[in-house]
Amino acid sequence: MADSSVGGYDRSRFVVFRPNGTHTGAHVFQGELRGVEVNLPVASRSQEIASDRIFVNVPLSFKDDRRVFIGQDAVRVDVLTERMRQMMVNRTDRQVFLRGDGGIELQELLDIMDRLKAAGVEKVGIVSKLPGEQ
Numbered sequence: 001m002a003d004s005s006v007g008g009y010d011r012s013r014f015v016v017f018r019p020n021g022t023h024t025g026a027h028v029f030q031g032e033l034r035g036v037e038v039n040l041p042v043a044s045r046s047q048e049i050a051s052d053r054i055f056v057n058v059p060l061s062f063k064d065d066r067r068v069f070i071g072q073d074a075v076r077v078d079v080l081t082e083r084m085r086q087m088m089v090n091r092t093d094r095q096v097f098l099r100g101d102g103g104i105e106l107q108e109l110l111d112i113m114d115r116l117k118a119a120g121v122e123k124v125g126i127v128s129k130l131p132g133e134q
Contacts (some may be wrong), residue, residue, distance in 0.1 A: 056116070081118050
């Protein structure tokens with residue numbers, strides 16, 4: 001019977017990581033080394049930390065004053081796109097995390113997401129709590 005191990009590992013489930021363009025490619029091999037390619041992100045700036053993340057909060061008061069918060073800064077929704085465009089200029093990570101209070105309607109969040117996308121935001125994550133909230 002032939003040995004099905006590779007380097008001491010069972011060949012029936014084997015993972016190999018190798019560079020693949022701008023991402024690290026992971027190949028998951030099963031059986032006769034047939035694989036599925038999985039793209040994993042590669043850090044382009046090791047100095048980028050959690051405090052560099054951008055959080056947009058839509059408080060319940062949005063219904064009255066049409067203001068959202070980028071971090072701690074209140075911003076009128078009519079200037080949100082331009083403010084975010086300025087923030088995205090030199091960023092490699094064009095991701096924003098969006099949080100809406102419980103009384104905010106889904107359509108209002110979708111409208112804000114459209115404004116963020118128009119500003120050059122590539123990914124919008126929805127969060128239920130901001131950092132530091134319990």
